Amino acid sequence: MDFFATAAKGTEPAIRDELRELRFRGVRADRGGVHFVGPMEEGFRACFELRCAQRVLAELGSFDAPNEDALYEGVGGIDWTRFLDPSRTLAVRAACRSSALTHIQFIAQKTKDAVVDQLRRHHGARPSVDREDPDVLIFVHLVRDRATVYADLGGASLHRRGFRSAAGQAPLKETLAAALLRLSGWDRERPLIDPMCGAGTIAIEGALWARNIAPGLLAAEDDAARQFGFERWGCHDEAAAKYMVELREAARARVRAEGPPVLASDIDAFVVALARGNAEVAGVQIDTRKAKVEDLQPSTPPGHVLVNPPYGERLVGGQALYREMARVFRRLRGHRVAILSGTPGIEYAMAQRLPEPPVPEPRSLSVWNGAIECRLLTYDIP
Template sequence: MIHYFATVARGLELIAAQELESLGAREVRPDFTGVHFVGDYALMYRVNLWARTIFRVLVTLHEFPCSNADVLYREVQKIPWEQYLKPHHTLAVNSTGGNRQLNHTHFTALQVKNAIIDQQRDQFGQRSSIDTQQPDILVNTHIHQERCVLSLDSSGTSLHRRGYRPAMGLAPLKETLAAALLDLADWEPSKPFLDPFCGSGTIPLEASLKALNIAPGLFRNHFGFESWPDFDKHLWQQLLREAKNSQISELKAPIVGSDRDPDILEQARLNAQQCEVAEQVRFKQTELSQLEVPAEEGIIICNPPYGERLGNTQELGDLYKLLGDVLKQRFKGWTAFVLTGNKELAKRVGLKASRRFPVYNGSIPCTLLKYELY
């Protein structure tokens, strides 16, 4: 069994742990901004292909006490790197965390890189080139207090970059967070879904991918593990075939996104085409005051502007009040979830939240507010 660590956004560790268990991971253990788990290579491929809420899948190579740069260099040299990369492979080293002696991530990454290429020179008389953009092998170094964990990054670019979204709005939500909001809201594909501030469509699109059982990794053109010496192309092709064959052709309930801005809705429609759900998800240009109920009951999830990047606070206060009024008057029988990073604005909704979920939108601490509308 191989030990893995999935990196996730702060606050979403438990959601990601549940998702990993559903994909077959074992010994699942949430940690700060990540989840430990074990499994075979097929699981690593499957998680990269199917996971909706995680950023990266790291394969643990070596964990050791590490107090300074000399110890780091020595320990990195103990690893038989020829198993993981040959001199013709390109290499990059990413470093996070630190301690008193190793307090600069760039220096730490340099030490690791030097230890690897020095070993290659001794063994082969040649070394890997460095490619920071799209390396064949991406080594991850994480230092916390006096311990260091060295891993291989099996994902390459972050998994939130699904590959279907060339068009983004002004304040785009990461796809991983959108997927996690659907989980926090206990949304099921049998329930009608509405996002009245859909922007470039991230939440409705993630809802449609989930409802149609479309693996988010199908839209990416490359994963890190595809460049590894032991890449099992036959197994990977089999998993891709299974994913394509398990797709559902039609939604069980409507998924609707609306926004007042026609240009941004064009972006949403373009993104829907890219992920092949344009015939399924509906995007409508609507002022919030004109919002219509698409079904007798359902789930609303929205991410209205909260002053970090868009709009000004006075105007936004009026918008939140209008949102509360529209929900109260027209959406009886529905459950609404509003993501906001501004407590004062949240008060203007004028409804009592039945639950509050703390989450982070990037570095912004936010709250997902649940309103049961009677």
């Protein structure tokens, strides 16, 4: 089968590297995600093991769809009885570009009609639509009049790991935090430090990765059989369920007992308490404290700082804070400092001429945090 692991824009290389490390086959980065191939079980494994992907989609069919009839016919040519019956629910999401059909609601509606009509013919009854929590979530992408139809294996966005019951303002998605850890080159050995931790997403993702705790192990263990979307599909039989049990057991056996120190601090005592609670739910040890970034001290051995300061539309930072951050970060000799910045203010402050030795040019990557284009600036402090 052909699979597509979807990415926050700019994080495709992180998912590509992750898929390669996890020994998936046919890995090829593309705009918005990474392709890979394999039997259906590889799709299950991807949902279970990938930290950086938002969704894992299984391609069910691809055909020309220059008009609504061709779309209806093409979708109807896919065997939906494998996934759905009248007792299950579905939802369809559509996206299109450079095509004759332009209304995504209409494309979704037509796709849904083709699916339910086929099932009505087969069973004499049709499944119903559940937009909030469908058993089968279908995506249809129309690009230059060619439709590709996918089933979403996870069923919901994979960033919902289950550990973050509460978040502060402007939390990062867990999948993005995991991608930033990779893109900033954390070696999982140096101490990890997030001095503006909010709900602790970066620190917790880092601790999970360092201890090799697969994301699939995090969901409520007592409800494991309903964990991913594909576990609610009609074709999820005993053999597939057994495969999932084996996957869980193998993943548990690979968990490391300890990881490097992880420090999460924030000026706001309320969010520090959230971070502490979230780490507990995730089952990882992180050192949480209420502290200002202005008071951050170097660690021994030198650490890896990854920080998502307040910026732009969601939180107002201010030049004074950026100057203070730059002053502190420039003193962290031997550390790597990676900043997800939604404003040039921090980059300017880091580049300022100060009495300290100059900071070399950062490695700068464009990464999207939701609708906001940010830069991931990575500095090796001399």
